[in-house]
Amino acid sequence: MTAAGVGDLALHVDGSEPVSPATVEAVLRVCDRAEDGYVTGLLTVHASGAPQPGWAGDVSVGLTTKWERAVRRMERLNLVTVAVATGDCGGTALDLLLAADIRIAVTGARLVVPLSGDATWPGMALYRMARQAGTAWLRRAALLGTPIDAETAVAAGLIGEVVDRPEQTLAGIAAASAAVSGKEAAIRRQLLLDAGEHSFEEALGSHLAACDRTLRRAVAP
The missing domain is CATH 3.90.226.10 (2-enoyl-CoA Hydratase; Chain A, domain 1)
Structure with missing residues (x-):
């Protein structure tokens, strides 16, 4: 290797x-x-x-x-x-x-x-x-x-x-x-992996937190 x-x-x-x-x-x-x-x-x-x-x-x-x-x-x-x-x-x-x-x-x-x-x-x-x-x-x-x-x-x-x-x-x-933030990609990956184990209700909080993070980054100076 x-x-x-x-x-x-x-x-x-x-x-x-x-x-x-x-x-x-x-x-x-x-x-x-x-x-x-x-x-x-x-x-x-x-x-x-x-x-x-x-x-x-x-x-x-x-x-x-x-x-x-x-x-x-x-x-x-x-x-x-x-x-x-x-x-x-x-x-x-x-x-x-x-x-x-x-x-x-x-x-x-x-x-x-x-x-x-x-x-x-x-x-x-x-x-x-x-x-x-x-x-x-x-x-x-x-x-x-x-x-x-x-x-x-x-x-x-x-x-x-x-x-x-x-x-x-x-x-x-x-x-x-090239235009994708590594940390953000890792968050999306984890959301995908969690989807196989969590119900909609269980997953909702994590997805909303990621949405909030994205919105905050969009308006950050």
């Missing part, structure tokens, strides 16, 4: 490599840069690769906990995140893909829940997939490790679109995000 320098906020993740301290550190380093120097703009995650048999041999619960916390931190950054899936996308690549706000798949991409021993890996990718797509779409993938092709992932709501070349799509997203 590699992280780009300041001025080009991007993360390249190879899901064929098992999670490691270096993998965790790469995500945390990008999060540090995003929080220190980026108010608007994008974090682009280039995700590809899926684990091979025996990949979990050196993985511990402690390391997995650190990894899940790092992914969660990225998921809550004060800027828009976009992920591009290429080829088979599993393991750490799938985790970061599902944590991104906007997801693009290159033609031929597949989402792969990796196998570990005699069953699929029960990480938080299963949680995010179920929350975002519902369990009916995912039973074969979650229970048997059956890959999800890009078109099925779009129909399930896990991927936004499938493209042959992502560069033009990324440029359009970057242009749109």
